[in-house]
Amino acid sequence: MDVRDLQVFLSVARHLNFTRAGEEVNLSQPSVSVRMRQLERDLGSKLFEQLGKKIALTEAGNLLVPYASRVIAAMDDARDAIDELQGLERGSLRIGASTTPGMYLIPRTVAHFKRRYPKIEIHLAVKDTRQIEEGVIRNELDFGFVGGHLAGDEVDVVPWMTDDLVLIVPLGHRLAGKRIVKPEDLSSEKFILREQGSATRAIVASHLRKYRIEAQAVMEMANPESVKKAVQNGLGIAFISAFAVESELKAKTLRAVKIKNLEIRRELKIVYRKDKHLSPAAKAFLDASQS
Numbered sequence: 676m677d678v679r680d681l682q683v684f685l686s687v688a689r690h691l692n693f694t695r696a697g698e699e700v701n702l703s704q705p706s707v708s709v710r711m712r713q714l715e716r717d718l719g720s721k722l723f724e725q726l727g728k729k730i731a732l733t734e735a736g737n738l739l740v741p742y743a744s745r746v747i748a749a750m751d752d753a754r755d756a757i758d759e760l761q762g763l764e765r766g767s768l769r770i771g772a773s774t775t776p777g778m779y780l781i782p783r784t785v786a787h788f789k790r791r792y793p794k795i796e797i798h799l800a801v802k803d804t805r806q807i808e809e810g811v812i813r814n815e816l817d818f819g820f821v822g823g824h825l826a827g828d829e830v831d832v833v834p835w836m837t838d839d840l841v842l843i844v845p846l847g848h849r850l851a852g853k854r855i856v857k858p859e860d861l862s863s864e865k866f867i868l869r870e871q872g873s874a875t876r877a878i879v880a881s882h883l884r885k886y887r888i889e890a891q892a893v894m895e896m897a898n899p900e901s902v903k904k905a906v907q908n909g910l911g912i913a914f915i916s917a918f919a920v921e922s923e924l925k926a927k928t929l930r931a932v933k934i935k936n937l938e939i940r941r942e943l944k945i946v947y948r949k950d951k952h953l954s955p956a957a958k959a960f961l962d963a964s965q966s
Contacts, residue, residue, distance in 0.1 A: 678750055680714045681743040683707055684722065685813075688740050691730055748814040748950075755954035766956040767796035771810050771819035773874060774898050775838065776943055777801030779918040781820055784964045791963075795956050805872040811946050817957050818947035820964070823874025833945040835965065839917040840879065840939040841931045845909045851930040858886040858937050865893035867905045867913040874941070879914045882939050903929065914939060
């Protein structure tokens with residue numbers, strides 16, 4: 676049985692699509708099919724079945740997923756252990772970050788780290804919190820920086836830094852000239868919200884519910900830059916990380932409004948698998964991110 680076949684199998688199992696799996700593992704769709712047929716011959720069992728135009732995992736396929744994941748994780752850990760013999764002169768890191776840290780915080784750490792350790796390859800994936808934690812659990816990422824914690828007890832969670840969420844409104848908005856507003860002043864407002872799965876959206880909704888306010892979404896955005904543009908164009912108001920809006924507040928192209936008795940503060944976190952072997956490069960990057 677070829678370890679590469681197991682990598683390809685896990686990709687097909689995630690996407691349930693040979694073409695998309697091929698794109699992920701840099702193989703053509705026919706090559707993916709050949710490898711899956713070979714794996715099925717090696718195991719003596721069908722791993723996928725055709726259901727109309729779609730494919731699905733068979734019972735044997737579902738059974739194989741956790742075992743294949745452990746094999747791939749063990750191989751990655753073996754590579755990391757061997758890389759340790761080379762110190763920090765070689766190796767690679769697969770880092771995940773949810774949108775706020777991924778866009779406004781981690782790039783500075785990456786630049787600093789690369790200046791010090793130029794031979795370490797860094798691959799940074801910026802997705803929502805749920806996707807980052809899933810990537811960590813599947814061992815596709817060595818660790819992740821997230822704005823919330825949604826996963827179960829398969830990961831360790833380490834506090835990283837504090838992030839304040841501020842309410843931003845466009846210039847000329849009825850709330851823009853007020854020094855402080857009451858929570859009930861927001862009940863009739865239209866909100867620009869982040870997408871489902873975003874930690875920012877989850878924590879804002881939780882805080883507003885304490886005042887029996889359900890944010891009326893006029894639109895959903897996948898990243899803070901889109902949120903800021905929508906607010907600047909008068910499409911609604913939004914809660915956003917203070918890290919994301921520093922330049923706009925300084926340039927006075929947006930206004931931040933304080934809310935009486937309502938401060939939304941969250942702890943940004945680092946997450947990694949409990950059974951993950953962290954390489955010297957990984958430990959050095961985590962140290963750099965906390966300095």
